[in-house]
Structures are given as C-alpha cells and as structure tokens.
Amino acid sequence: MHGSSAESLARLTDRVVAAVEGGADGAELGTGLFGASAVLTTQPGLRRALTDPSTEAAARTGLAETVFGKHLSGAAVTVVAEAAGLRWVASADLADALEQLGVLAIVRAADREGAGDRVEEELFAFGRTVTENHELRSAMSDPARSVADKQALVRGLLEGKAHPSTVALVEQAATGGHLTVTSAIDTFVALAAKARNRLVALVRVAQPLDADEEKRLAAALSAQYDRTVHLNTVVDPSVLGGVHVSVGDEVIDGTVSSRLDEAGRRLAG
Structure with a gap:
C-alpha cells in the first residue's frame, strides 16, 4: 500500500497490536476482521461508502458501527469503525487492510502463547x-467448489493436527481473495514474520540440513541482516549440492547447479 493507505494501515496495526497485548482475544478479533474484509470485498457499494473522502469521517465510522456492530466482537467493531474513518487511496485497500490486520491479530495471539514458530512452520508446510x-x-483451486467446501476440506486435513491459528489462517487463504491458495499462504507467512519482527529465508538444498547446519545458517543470516531470520527449507534435488537462499528479493546462490550453469555459459562464450 502507498500514501494515505499505508499511513492508515500503520495506525491500525498499532491499534491491533495494543488490543492483543492488552488482553483482547486475538483469534476472535482476527476472524472478525476477516469477516468484515469478506463483506467489503463482495459489496463494493458499502466499501465505497466507507471510504468516500467527501463524507465526514464521523459519518463513515457510524455507518461501519451500524453495519457490523451486531455481528462482530467489540474489539473488531472498534478496529473496523476506526478504519472507516481513515483515508484510503483506493476503496479496495480497506478490505485488503482488514485481512492483513486479521492475520496480525491471529499471529500475535499465537505468539503470546508461545506458538508463533509452530504456526509459521505449519503454514509453510x-x-x-x-x-x-x-x-x-x-x-483447492476448483471454481466449482464453494468457499465453505474448501474450508471444510482444510478443517478435515488440519483440525486436531495443526494449531487452531494455523487452521484459521489456511481457511482464510481458501476464500479466494488471492490468485491461488499458495500465494495467499506465502503472503500470510510473510505477514506473520513481519508481525514477529523477523525475516523469512527460503532455503533450497539437495539434502535436508541437520540441526547444527540449520542453526549455523540461521545465525549467519541473522548477523548479515541484523534481524532474527527464520528458515523455511525445501529439499530440491535439482540444486545438486550447496545452498540457495532467498530473503525477500535478495538471492544467495551457492548451489552446484548454478556453478555448473555458469561454467557452461563461459564455455559457450
């Protein structure tokens, strides 16, 4: 997000963090924000009314309270109403922001109970x-299957095996708000890491790393980026050997396959 949308999201982020840290039920808050996001996604008229800069902020806030007050928890209504009173570059930014804030609430709540790492790992897995x-x-991508059916499939696969926060986030990923379920999960993994002030490194190796190798690599990356780095490791035989690391847009390619490719290019040249 850019401009006023980014400023509004930052303000609301502080509000959600304070609510969860203050004892609000993060899971309930998060699912409420997901619900509000879904309503605004499917009702463009309401979305435009809540973001119309020609309407007084108090009127937009009051409309949000009227629409959502009987359906969401008090904490969720407070966030949605405040969001309606802020400025947004595009009306769609409001729905997107509420989804991001829902992820934040659920992840921060899981982190408070010591399950932050587990949720990140389960999402990635x-x-x-x-x-x-x-x-x-x-x-999961079949357009003939309803969202409810896809969410039931998620619950059947994960309930009792994954943390409830993971189940809630994957159910949200199945709503179809992103290009694919996997792109939604990738987005949520990145948001989870940001919520916990960490970076995520995608590591590709030919063979699984042992615990000491993972610890050394994580320590080296954390020192390089001056932030805690969490490793998501993928075993990919095509790398042949070595390690391929992606942190955001940065790539560190120390694989055998890349060196062979480079050697081949030099020979061809």
Whole structure:
C-alpha cells in the first residue's frame, strides 16, 4: 500500500497490536476482521461508502458501527469503525487492510502463547503440501467448489493436527481473495514474520540440513541482516549440492547447479 493507505494501515496495526497485548482475544478479533474484509470485498457499494473522502469521517465510522456492530466482537467493531474513518487511496485497500490486520491479530495471539514458530512452520508446510500434491491443489483451486467446501476440506486435513491459528489462517487463504491458495499462504507467512519482527529465508538444498547446519545458517543470516531470520527449507534435488537462499528479493546462490550453469555459459562464450 502507498500514501494515505499505508499511513492508515500503520495506525491500525498499532491499534491491533495494543488490543492483543492488552488482553483482547486475538483469534476472535482476527476472524472478525476477516469477516468484515469478506463483506467489503463482495459489496463494493458499502466499501465505497466507507471510504468516500467527501463524507465526514464521523459519518463513515457510524455507518461501519451500524453495519457490523451486531455481528462482530467489540474489539473488531472498534478496529473496523476506526478504519472507516481513515483515508484510503483506493476503496479496495480497506478490505485488503482488514485481512492483513486479521492475520496480525491471529499471529500475535499465537505468539503470546508461545506458538508463533509452530504456526509459521505449519503454514509453510501446508503451502508446500498444496504445491506438491496435484489432487489437493486441484481441489483447492476448483471454481466449482464453494468457499465453505474448501474450508471444510482444510478443517478435515488440519483440525486436531495443526494449531487452531494455523487452521484459521489456511481457511482464510481458501476464500479466494488471492490468485491461488499458495500465494495467499506465502503472503500470510510473510505477514506473520513481519508481525514477529523477523525475516523469512527460503532455503533450497539437495539434502535436508541437520540441526547444527540449520542453526549455523540461521545465525549467519541473522548477523548479515541484523534481524532474527527464520528458515523455511525445501529439499530440491535439482540444486545438486550447496545452498540457495532467498530473503525477500535478495538471492544467495551457492548451489552446484548454478556453478555448473555458469561454467557452461563461459564455455559457450
């Protein structure tokens, strides 16, 4: 987001963090914000009314309270109403921001109970499962299946096995608000890391790293970026050997395959 939308999101981020740290039920707050985001996504008229800069902020806030007051928790209504009173570059930014804030609330709540690492790892693992399992990927992307059906599939796969926060986030990923379920999960993984003031490194290796290797690599990356770095590791035989690391837009490629490719280019030249 840019301009006034980014400023509004930053202000609301502080509000959500303060609410969760102050004892609000983060899971309830997060699912409420997801619900409000879904309503605004499907009702462009309401979305435009809540973001119309020609309408007084107090009127927009009052409209949000009227629409959502009987359906969401008090904490969620407070956030949605405040969001309606702020300025947004595009009306769609409001719905997007509420989804991001929902992820933030759920992740911060999980982190408060010591489950932050678990949720991040489970999100990443489920995303990899969808990517690698053709049948599951088809089921999650099938336009003939309703959102409720896809969410029921998620619950059947994850309930009792994954943390409730993970289930809630994957259910949200299945709503179709992103290009694919895996792109939604990737976005949520990045938001989770940001919420916990960490960076995520995608590590590709030919063979699994042992615990000491992971610890050394994480320490080296954390020192390089001056922030805690969490490793998401993918075993990819095509790298042949070495390590390929992606941190945001930066790539550190120390794989055998890349060196062979470079050697081949030099020989061809």
